Amino acid sequence: MSEPYIRLSNVGKSYQTKNGVVEACSDINLDIRQSEFVAIVGPSGCGKTTIMKMVAGLQPYTAGSITIGGQRVDKPQTDVGIVFQEAIMLDWRDVLANVMLQIDIRKMDRKKYEPVARDLLKATGLAGFENKKPYELSGGMRQRVSICRALVHGPNMLMMDEPFGALDALTREQISMDIQHLWMETRKTALHITHSIPEAVLLADRVVVMGPRPGRIVEIIDIDLPRPRRLDRLPERFHEYSSRIRDIFKSKGVLAMD
Known part of the structure; x- marks a missing residue:
């Protein structure tokens, strides 16, 4: 078997505060294969976002090691697109220019990547909005722009930190479908951080279930459901996977159902 694309070995992160050391997460062991879609689900404060930022090289880890493609992560990664919960856009740039910001910053060939940007906007339902300014867009449309911007430069990795958290239920469902469609076309290695159990089961090949802080992996569940x-048309197994994750959270005191 080939080595995993992303490997976290005994990873931990602690912070020094005025009241002492706080452990965000501890003993994280996780292998992610190339082109795999992995979701991490868990309660607030369990270190989900911290794990993503450590993999991206945006935060240092204080224990263990992280490698991508066999190379130790010790600085910010460039071969990655990141989508955060808040869809940050530059107000003075139109939609197309906001997507192309990634290309401008990296000093890549605009002529080569503008058709890529337009194709991504079309794939996410934003064809015809290329010249609109951010204030003319809904929250869901702004988040679609963020997704396009994360993918336009063709990174091997896509990382998403609660990208649907600020959206209404219907918009969340539609963008979930957009994400699945784009992932199936591009097969990026995807790491998705979420509080939502159904969202994790819907999108992921495997769901990593985290316990409360200090966050540790409680279980990793293979999601054996056909795509798209x-x-x-969700099969019974979808609900079985969701119930299994809820049962884990109940056993850890994260969910109180009585």
Whole structure:
């Protein structure tokens, strides 16, 4: 078997505060294969976002090691697209220019990548909005722009930190379908951080279930469901996976159902 693309070995992160040391997460062991879609689900404060930022090289880890493609992560990674919860856009740039910001910053060939940007906007339902300014867009449309911007330069990795958290339920469902469609076309190695159990089961090949802080991996669940997965045709196994994760959270005191 080949080596995993991303490997976290005994990774931990602690912070020094005025009240002492705080452990965000501890003993994280996780292998992610190339082109795999992995979701991390867990309660607030369990270190989900911290794990993503450490993999991206945006935060140093205080224990263990992280490698990508066999190379130790010790600085910010460039071969990655990141989508955060808040869709940050530059107000003075139109939609197309906001997507192309990634290309401008990296000093890549605009002529080569503008068609890529337009194709991504079309794939996410934003064809015809290329010249609109951010204030003319809904929250869901702004988040679609963020997704396009994360993918336009063709990174091997896509990382998403609660990208649907600020959206209404219907918009969340539609963008979930957009993400699945784009991932199936591009097969990026994807790491998705979420609080939502159904969202994790819907999108992921494997779901990493985290316990409360200091966050540790409680279980890793393989999601054996055919793709594309449709919200109007979810098999019984979808609900079984979701129930299993809820049962884990109940056993850890994260969910109180009584």
